[in-house]
Amino acid sequence: GADMAGDEDMFHADLTGPLCIVIGSEGKGLGRLVxxxxxxxxxxxxxxxxxxxxxxxxxxLLMYEARRARLLGRA
Incomplete structure (x- = not known):
């Protein structure tokens, strides 16, 4: 999930495996349960x-970074 309070920034997260990117609504972001x-x-x-x-x-941006990470083969 994409969140301003995420544990890692997108450049250091492992985006190379199977992935479902979850984006919240504009203004409110992700809901608590999500x-x-x-x-x-x-x-x-x-x-x-x-x-x-x-x-x-x-x-x-997240899809681009996931693709870039896969091309570079970094985990």
Missing amino acids: KETCDFLVRIPMHGAINSLNASVAGA
Whole structure:
């Protein structure tokens, strides 16, 4: 699951195995029960005045990073 309070950032999380990326709604994020159901939570590092992304951008970034990690063969 993608969450601003995730344990790891997306660059250090293992995104190479079977994966289902869960993105919360814009504004509210993931619900409590959804967070509790996820195997792990990752955050997308943010810099500057930006503190959140819309759902489609967050999903695209995580899918890109998962693909990149698989191409590099890093776990």
